[in-house]
Amino acid sequence: MSSQFVHLRLHSEYSLVDGLVRIKPLAAKVAEIGMPAIALTDFNNFFGLVKFYKAAQNAGVKPIVGADVLVLDDSSEGLLTQLVLLVMDNQGYKNLTLLISKAYQEGQKQGVPTIRTSWLETFNEGLIVLSGGRLGEIGNALVSGRTHDAQNTLKKLMRVFPNRCYLELQRTGRVDEEDYLHAAVDLAMALDCPVVATNDVRFIGQEEYEAHEARVCIHEGRSLDDPRRERRFSDQQYLRSSDEMVALFEDIPEAIENTVEIAKRCNLDLRLGEYFLPDYPIPSGKTIDEFLVEISNSGLDERLGQLFDQQDPTFPEHQQLYRERLAFELKIIIEMGFPGYFLIVMDFIGWAKANDIPVGPGRGSGAGSLVAYALKITDLDPIEYDLLFERFLNPERVSMPDFDIDFCMEGRDRVIAYVAEQYGRDAVSQIVTFGTMAAKAVVRDVARVQGKSYGLADKLSKLIPFEVGMTLEKAVEQEDDLSQFLAADDEAAEIWSMALQLEGVSRNCGKHAGGVVIAPTRITDFSPIYCDENGTGVVSQFDKNDVEEAGLVKFDFLGLRTLTIIDWALKMINVTRLDNAEDPLILEKIPLDDSATYEMMQRGETTAVFQLESRGMKELIRKLGPDRFEDIVALVALFRPGPLQSGMVDDFINRKKGRAEVSYPHPQYQHECLKPALEPTYGVILYQEQVMQIAQEMGGYTLGGADLLRRAMGKKNAQEMAKQRDLFVQGAIGKGFAEHLASNIFDLMEKFAGYG
Known part of the structure; x- marks a missing residue:
């Protein structure tokens, strides 16, 4: 490692209480200034860990994982002090994950997660400790003149973390910092403890200090000019370069050198992108693959008996079509290693139905699976509705299957409780989600902390269009009234300038509407957990994307009020029918051609x-x-x-009304081979499945390849679309179609994709 200095203490936006550092710009900046490594030490959480780890690696920077934690000494009178814990290896990662989780589950003080010093005795292996600087227990004692207490605390830390304990020094221009530093250097020399320099980074550029102060005030509900507000930060807490840090600590060079030594010692190899499914109990003597094949075939027999008259001469033909589709799907599911996923979903949906909890018939790409239909995960026949399995599970693009499952609002939590009982409460949790400072809200928040009038904030906020995905930049481009108002009003422009710096920053966390993860062992073997002060409402600290990167499988348990209302209506109807000696109304048997x-x-x-x-x-x-x-x-x-x-x-x-010619798909560019795919929609390309069928029929794609085309169209990536156009046109020419026809058909598909 050639750099002279590495930042070992840094809060990103995911600290929530402070920190303005965004992950991707951080990785880019660290690479730009030639620093070989960077640490992320958010406040008692790993919320941003997966994003940070990937972004740093992609930028060619070594990621160092850690956390700033609040520590409560078991023998003290409630004084909370800071420590920084850095992960050296996989054992250290497991231990820090457990410590963070325990801080939420067992150590919350008025909603603030804290770690007991006794826990560090047990869970310290693989961790390096930095003393926490001026706000650590040692710093607190030194600034208060209690040198003896500081010595005892440092001795204890050095005993618990042998050869892994560093006394932390900072020069960020804050109160008592220099007094602490000199006393700390003397203490380090007396006890032969190495020192290390940190800059306690909260923002990337020095010019972001005011915006960071506003971010802290928004969290605390105070205004920037409030005289009672504690000024905990300085404009020096930016991402200084190596040269700046070397100059700052030229009188204590070992504090700089030790940052590089620590970076060399931190070598976490995080396993991302692998999947770990919980075990589904299967009968002895069978493999999980054999069991899935057996119950899928049995379930299909039952479905075929309901769909067709087995005495009809055409039944063998129908049966063969369904059997071939089932065998094809099972082969892919088994090859991709997902039998357990289907069995787990089958189990909890079966339990819900057996316990009179209404379940949706199926929606999203999962409805395209005949295996799901055979297992009664869905109640829609994918062959009847031309739904494609490859949209759900594509052998050419390995990713987890993802069923969107609707449950009655009143019964959803009972299903989640059943899953927790079945697989172990320590193995099941819901998923964290983050609230961000969105356009309208951030304008109001900034105006409040700047002490601007409510009327001004209200006017400015109302000039921003109320649209999903609206940003401040888009609003100025779209709304002339807004841009004119900002040009004419200095106070409004001041609000806007700061709001632009804060827009999109994570401000709080909550619970994902439907996501539930089931781990093969404890959740904390894969992700730290976050919970309410009373230990309830457990969620993983990784969001829905990161939790899958970490190896956990996500299941969507969605609550749908419509199912509840339908259930109430059916019960009311059937009471009347029973009184009239009529057969009960069965939802699945209501005709679709009434x-x-x-x-x-x-x-x-x-x-x-x-x-x-x-x-x-x-x-x-x-x-x-x-x-x-x-x-x-x-x-x-x-x-x-x-x-x-x-x-x-x-x-x-x-x-449809016969007022226009039905063409497949366009009067000037059509072909009879597209009629089977487009006939149900009168020749109009309306569904993504139709795009896939056209790609298969005309472009010679496999359905797996056609799914990749569908995804590319959805992302609107110009480079990828040019590549797909060439593939489609060349494939069509190879099948004997004219080049201009293929090119125009591709244009029509691309136009459809543009509708979103």
Whole structure:
């Protein structure tokens, strides 16, 4: 390691209480200034760890993982002091994960997670400790003139962390810092303890100090000019270069040299991108693969008996089609190592149904799996509706399957409790999610901490359009009134300038709406946990993306009020039917071709019908006049900004009503081979499955390759799209299609993808 200095103490935005450092810009800046390594030591959490680890490695920088922790001495009278713990190896990572988790589960003081000094005696292996500087227990004692206490504390730390304890020095221009530093150097010499320099970084550039102060004030609910506010930070806590740090500590060069030595000692190899499924109990004498094949075939037999008349001469033909599709799916599921995933989902959905908890019929890409249909995970026949398995599980792109499962709102928590009981409460948790400083809110927050008037904040906030994904930059571009107001009003411009620096920063954490992870062992073997002060509401500290990177499998338990309402309605109806000696109404047996229902819909009488109840949707229903189930499916796909604004909706209606020619897909560019895929939608490309079918039929793609094309179109990456266009056109030419036809068909598919 050639650099003279490495930053070993740094808070990112994920500290939540302070810190303005964003992960990707940090990694880029560290690489730019030639520093070979960087540590992330957020306040008692690993919220940003996976993102940091990946970003640093991608930038060619060595990531050092750690945490700033608050420590409560078991024998003290409640004084909280700071320590920095850095991970040396995998054992250290496990120990710090456990310490952070215990701090939340057992050590919270008024909502603040704390670590007991006695825990460090047990969980210290693989960890390096920095004393915490002026705010550590040693620093507190030295500044108070209690040198003897400082000596005892340092001796204890050196005993608990043999050859892994460093006395931390800082020069950031804060109160008592220099007095502490001189006393600490004397103490280090007296006890032969190495010293190390840190800059206690909170922001990347020095110019971000004011924005960081505002961030702290927003968290604390104070204003910047509040005389009672504690000034805990200085404008020196930026990401100094090696040269700056060397100059700052030229009188104590060993404090600089030791940063590099510590960086060399920290060698965590984090295993990311592997999957670890919990064990599903299977009958003895069988492998998990054999068991999945057996119950899938058995489940399909039951489904086929319900779908078709087995005496019909065409039954063997239908049976062969379904058997071949099932065998194909099972082969992929087994090759990708996911039998356990399907069995676990089957188990908790089966339990929910057996316990009268309404479960949705299936939605999202998971409805494209015949195995899921056979196992009663879903209740939709994917073959009948032309749903493709490769959209769910693609052998050409290895990623975890992900079922979106809807449960009745009243029963969802019972299902999660069952899963926790089944696999162990220590192995099941929900997933953290982060609230960020969004455009409208950050303007109001900044105005408040700057002491600006409520009226000004309100006016400025209301000039920002109310749209999902709206940013301050977009708002200025779109709204002339806003840009003119900012140009004319200095106070508004001052708010805006600081809001731009804070926009998008993580401000708090909560619980993901539906995500649940089930670990093969304890959750803390994979991720630290966060919880309420009373130990309830356990969530993983990694978000829904990072938790999968860490090896845990995510299951979506979504609460849907519509299912609850349908359940209530069925129960009320069946009470009446029972009184009238009629058979009970069974939801699954309600016909999908009931003419009276379609007549009601055509009149727009869809109030309180899931996804068909808005005023705009009712207008579209009246225009379209649905008379078959496929039209209802099409309505939901059409009622989006892209199709509504592009003319696609009018084209679809005109084709359905016979007012326009049905072509596959365009009057000038069409081919009969596309008719089977496009006929259900009158030749209009409406579904992602149709894009995949066209890619297969005309471009010669496998369905796995077609799924990659679909994803590329969704991401709108120009470079990848150019590559896919060439693949499609060359594949089509190879199949005998004209180049101009293939190119124009690709344009139409790309146009569809642009509707989002």
